[in-house]
Amino acid sequence: MQGFTDFMSLLSIALILFSGFALIDAATRREDAYRAADKKTKPFWLIILGLAFVVNLIFNILSFLPIIGLIATIVYMVDVRPALRGLAGGGRSRRGSSSDGPYGPYNGGR
Numbered sequence: 001m002q003g004f005t006d007f008m009s010l011l012s013i014a015l016i017l018f019s020g021f022a023l024i025d026a027a028t029r030r031e032d033a034y035r036a037a038d039k040k041t042k043p044f045w046l047i048i049l050g051l052a053f054v055v056n057l058i059f060n061i062l063s064f065l066p067i068i069g070l071i072a073t074i075v076y077m078v079d080v081r082p083a084l085r086g087l088a089g090g091g092r093s094r095r096g097s098s099s100d101g102p103y104g105p106y107n108g109g110r
Helices: 002-028 031-036 042-058 064-086
Strands: none
Touching: 002 042, 002 064, 031 042, 031 064, 042 064
16 A cells, blocks of 8 residues: 555656646746637636646545646646747747748748
């Protein structure tokens, strides 16, 4: 049983770090990038991810609420974050263009 308890403790810490990273990432993005990417607003994601972070701190990993927080964090990381990063003004500077391929910019066969 001790191995299972240690594993669940590590999993809980990983979940806290994952939701904390998503919260910090959402906080550093610009407000207008959320609207330009046609996602929910920045305050919406800050509230959702903040609640997920607090729930992960308070509740045990085996309870129901951390699972909901994990789902919200995964949705942000796989849907919202790539959309925000794809915009030129997504919050952080980005090198290259969305039309860049592995060998340079794609110019449409011109």
